[in-house]
Amino acid sequence: MAIAISATMVFIAPILWMVTTAFKTGNQAFSADVQWFFIPTLDNFARVLTGSNFSFALVNSLQVSIFSSFIAIVLASGIAYPLARFDIRGKAGIAGTILSFRIIPPIVTIIPLFLVMRTIGLNGTLASIIILHVFMNLPLAVWLLRGFFEDVPKEIEEAAHIDGLGHVQTFVRIVVPLAMPGIAATALLCFVFSWNEFLFASILSSAGSQTVTVALTQYVTPVGTQWTQIMAAGTLVAIPVWIAALSAQKYLVRGLTFGAVK
Known part of the structure; x- marks a missing residue:
């Protein structure tokens, strides 16, 4: 103890x-x-929220984290379910290859990605950060959701097919509700990873598209560090994650233990 x-x-x-x-x-x-x-x-919080662009960075981070997590979950579900249910040749290797993309250090890919975003005209926009966060979270989301979908009993899906439901209808009406705890847990992890990401946001963002992790650096100057304000900003950054974790606590516990007991 x-x-x-x-x-x-x-x-x-x-x-x-x-x-x-x-x-x-x-x-x-x-x-x-x-x-x-x-x-x-409360002076530190007042200075953070009114004396800088930090409040705009909070809104930007919420948009990036919510949209990137939602898109990542939708795409990952479409990839993970066939890998979990259909007899695809070499699907174990496919799943392993997808997960390996998550292991690649982001610093290795940042220059090519920067050049791509600049070429297509998205550099310095929230869209570029959202796109990269989607692909950052996609491999892990596919791997987790594949396990959650595999834990849904096949007999339930077979019964749905007998009742006349197709694969898409079975997935949407049967599999998704049963795997919702796992989906919610995966979505929360994607949200946290996106919320805390710094490298892509620092390279690809502009003054108007900064996220909170980038905005925190404005309190560290050549003259010195504004410790009380950076602590107030850090507290504000942590609040949305705390709220999300507490709100999804039931789903998080059930999701991370989904399929552990047969």
């Missing part, structure tokens, strides 16, 4: 430090004396 508590504190302590520092003044944050009790201030 002591080890579990210690391990939990190791992960929670930085988050608590970030949140508490966000509500402190500069003098309180860097005081030599540890201040367990202090009068909180």
Whole structure:
């Protein structure tokens, strides 16, 4: 129990430090004396939301994460279901090849992708970031959804076929509802990966299409780091992920354990 508590504190302590520092003044944050009790201030949040483009970056990140996750799930479902159900020659190799794309370091592909986006006129737009985030999340989504679809009993689908449903109708009306916990868990992971992604967003975004991970860098200047404001911004960045995780907690637990018990 002591080890579990210690391990939990190791992960929670930085988050608590970030949140508490966000509500402190500069003098309180860097005081030599540890201040367990202090009068909180919202000045840091006000400066972050009104004194910079951070609020626009929040909206951009929400758009990128939601749209890229939705598109990735739709495309991954169309790829994963045939791999899970149909007798496709070499499908194990196909699935392994798809997953291997997720292992390629993003830094290796960033220059070719930048040139492609510039050629087609999408460089500096949210569309370019959404497209790259879709392909970034697609391999892992295919791999996870394939396992979830395989855990749906074939007998249920066969009964649906006997009742006159085609493959598409069976997938939409039978398989998707049964695999919804796994789909929700995969969608949440895609959302988090897209929300936290920095490299593609930093290279392909412009001043008007920055995401929150890129916007955070504006608080680190040659003069110094605005610690209280960057902590307030970091707290705001974490809130949507916390809300999404808590809202989908039931689906997340069921999805990650889907098919574990037969």
